[in-house]
Amino acid sequence: MLQKFNALNRDIVVNVDGKLLHRDQAGISSFDSAVQGGDAVWEGLRLYRGRIFKLREHLDRLRSSALALAFQGIPSHEKITEELKRTLAANGMRDGVDIRLTLTRGVKVTSGMDPRLNQSGPTLIILAEHKPPVYPQDGISLLTSAIRRFPPDCLDPKIHHANLLQSILAKIQANEAGADDALMLDSRGFVAETNATNVFLVSGGAVLTPFPVACPEGITRVILGVRPNSPHTTTATSWSRPRAWRSSMRAESAPSSRGNSSRDLGKFMPSPPCQSQRL
Numbered sequence: 001m002l003q004k005f006n007a008l009n010r011d012i013v014v015n016v017d018g019k020l021l022h023r024d025q026a027g028i029s030s031f032d033s034a035v036q037g038g039d040a041v042w043e044g045l046r047l048y049r050g051r052i053f054k055l056r057e058h059l060d061r062l063r064s065s066a067l068a069l070a071f072q073g074i075p076s077h078e079k080i081t082e083e084l085k086r087t088l089a090a091n092g093m094r095d096g097v098d099i100r101l102t103l104t105r106g107v108k109v110t111s112g113m114d115p116r117l118n119q120s121g122p123t124l125i126i127l128a129e130h131k132p133p134v135y136p137q138d139g140i141s142l143l144t145s146a147i148r149r150f151p152p153d154c155l156d157p158k159i160h161h162a163n164l165l166q167s168i169l170a171k172i173q174a175n176e177a178g179a180d181d182a183l184m185l186d187s188r189g190f191v192a193e194t195n196a197t198n199v200f201l202v203s204g205g206a207v208l209t210p211f212p213v214a215c216p217e218g219i220t221r222v223i224l225g226v227r228p229n230s231p232h233t234t235t236a237t238s239w240s241r242p243r244a245w246r247s248s249m250r251a252e253s254a255p256s257s258r259g260n261s262s263r264d265l266g267k268f269m270p271s272p273p274c275q276s277q278r279l
């Protein structure tokens with residue numbers, strides 16, 4: 001397993017709608033939309049030396065995802081930033097911190113799917129943990145999963161929502177195959193991303209990364225200077241390329257050493273962005 005319990009997080013406090021609560025007490029209502037339907041949006045942030053990297057970009061994406069889902073009463077950037085500061089201060093956190101920022105559609109007046117049952121505004125959850133980047137720099141293995149990413153006419157990948165069942169099913173397949181994570185394809189069979197990150201392949205001196213057709217428009221990959229450019233990357237490309245890597249804000253950037261558990265490409269050195277970019 002790539003992650004395990006960190007004792008530094010034993011007594012952290014979590015911010016649930018402005019209330020700072022010990023992790024054992026920090027719960028949400030059974031009527032909350034996240035519980036009822038996975039009806040929530042989220043962002044993964046990193047804290048470096050007291051500053052959250054690219055906070056504005058993440059808050060912009062959170063807001064546009066919430067608008068796309070027609071959430072009512074979305075908190076302002078200023079309000080969310082204030083709550084982030086309170087949470088980090090309460091935990092005495094300054095560096096090496098991973099923040100999961102979640103906004104749910106909120107509490108329903110009765111159980112049910114209809115968003116009109118949400119009459120008290122969204123629930124904001126800020127979970128900050130001491131956590132180094134999840135992926136090791138000497139490479140991980142990827143299984144090519146049979147679970148496909150939705151095309152935009154099924155679920156728009158620009159909505160960064162918290163309904164992660166596709167990725168979780170792909171991760172289960174990877175676990176069962178003894179791989180670290182899963183490479184996921186779109187419904188046409190072209191490479192989309194991994195279950196948790198955007199993906200890059202080096203091909204003939206160029207770096208390929210898919211258009212956001214079946215993967216989110218990652219903030220980290222834009223910062224790495226790689227614009228989406230590849231609509232038609234296939235697994236053959238990933239098997240035949242000696243270098244591949246993946247990125248997200250929480251993962252930073254990390255190399256992938258194998259394209260498929262049955263197609264071992266061997267270990268290779270981290271690609272240049274992994275060596276030079278500490279995000």
Ligand SMILES: Cc1ncc(COP(=O)(O)O)c(C=O)c1O
Pocket residue numbers: 043044167193194195196197198215216217218219220221247248249250
């Ligand atoms: C499945 C998946 N792919 C790609 C990304 C892109 O990450 P970022 O925008 O942090 O670079 C994320 C981020 O949460 C993600 O969850």
